[in-house]
Amino acid sequence: MTWNLLRLGAMALIVGTLAACSSAPDVDTAPEPPLSTRAPVALPGDAGPLPPARMQPKSRWVPVRWAELPGFSDDALHEAWNAWVRSCERPAPAFQALCGEVRQLSIASSDEQRAWMVARLQPYRIETHDGQAEGLLTAYYEPLLDAARTSGNGYQVPLYRPPATLGQRKPWYSRQDIDTLPEAQAQLAGRAIAWLRDPVDAMVLHIQGSGRLRVQEPDGSVRMVRVAYAGSNDQPxxxxxxxxxxxGLTRDATWPGIKAWIAANPQRVNELLWSNPRYVFFKEEPLDALDAGFGPRGAQGVPLTPGRSIAVDRQSIPYGTPVWLASSGPQVQLGRLVLAQDTGSAILGAVRADYFTGWGQEAGEIAGRLKQGLRLWALWPR
Known part of the structure; x- marks a missing residue:
């Protein structure tokens, strides 16, 4: 099972609702028009009869001209090519024959890559079976946290490996049970990978399903490791x-709003945490220089690429499919090539995607607020 099968999609789902925010443009620069309002640009080679629609269990794919894809002529495609090469490590059968060409084009210009895509791929607008092409975009990320191998000096919140008895009892103990019952704690004795300072940081890590730790070792040295999803207690x-x-405790359930409530009500933190009975167990993975440039492995089995990997409902879009993503809203305006490389238990429906923003605080800020409209096009071999 992959790290993200437990992750519920977007940080927005942690908070349950989302407040829109925007930033003003530079005073001497006119804002870019939304991608959806720009005039389409006809592309050479984008001609000939269109194929029939394709049906997926949860979606209908309607063939279109490349000119329909917002921003296709402007995207820096080479930035997505690393994600595509990664997908070719475990290609979907339909794309296996193209992977040699994909690898060769990794050093090509964006214009050369664009011309190849027009020649070799057919875009399909993804819709629901009843013709709805508008959906929802959220985002997720990989937290970066300080940790210690041993408890003490403020490090008091454990991250556990799965207990030996995990499969013997379903569901396993709840989050509150794990924190309070001696019998649950006894079964986790000696299973801590590392310790965090803040139980709220641990909760975020549990929801995201993976994270990077700057771990202080007993000898005082510090090393970077990844903790990846290894199981759950099967609680909802x-x-x-x-x-x-x-x-009725807040009207602002954005992530900043939750943090503000916690700061004002520290005596109720456990009550807040225990309202979510689900608990995640981890495994430790090394994080060498190459691994550090990518995210954790998604459901496709390949490392995720910041800004170019998405989680999807595999009943709508097969893993490994290149997808054109268009979304305009207060947080971001996107018209870009991405790869369907992951899933999540809340990522359900025909036009639904969770956008991987990367790791660390800045990625978390974007992921915590992104919730806006979405359109998708699958790019399928001709």
Whole structure:
């Protein structure tokens, strides 16, 4: 099972709702028009009869001209090519014959890559079976946290490997049980990978399903490692943001709003955390220089690329499919090539994607707020 099968999609799902925010453009620069309003640009070779529509279990793919794809003539395609080469490590059968050409084009210009795509691929607008082409874009990321191998000096929150008894009891103990019951704690004795300072950071790591740790070793040295999803207690996920809203404790259930509530109510942190009974167990993975340039492995089995990997519903889009993504909103304006390389238990539906923003604080800020409209086009071999 991959790290993200537990992750519920977007950081927005942690908070249950989302407040829009925007930034003003430079005073001496006119803002770019939304991608959806720009006039389409006809491309050489984009002619001939269109193929029939393709049906997927949860979606209908409608063939279109390349000119329909917002921003296709402007995208820096070479930035997506590393993600495509990664998909070719475990290609979908339909793309296996093209992977040799994909690898050769990794050093080509964006114009050469664009011309190859027009010649070799057919774009299909992804819709629901009843013709709805608008969907939802959210985002997720990989937290970067300080940790220690041993508890003490402020490091008090453990990240556990799976207990030996995990498969013997379903569901396993809840989050509150793990924190309070001696019998649950006894089964986790000696299973801590590392310790964090903040239980809220641990909760975020549990929801995202993977993270990077700057671990202080007993000898004082510090090394970077990744912790990846290794199992769960099989309890249902409950949004802590939704809990705050339902209790009437806040009107701002964005992630900054949750942090503000915690700062004002430190005595109720456990109550907040225990409202989500699901608990995640991890495994440690090395993080060498090459691995550090990519995210964790997604459901396709290949490392994720920041800004170019998405999680999808595999009943709508098969893993390894190159996808054109268009989204305009207060957070970002996107018209770009991405690869369907991951999934999540909340990523359901025909036009639904979770956008991998990378790792660290900046990626987390974007992921925590991104929730806006979406259109998708599958790019399939001719």
């Amino acid at each position: 996920y409950q949004s802590v943001g939704r809990w705050l809203l339902d209790q």
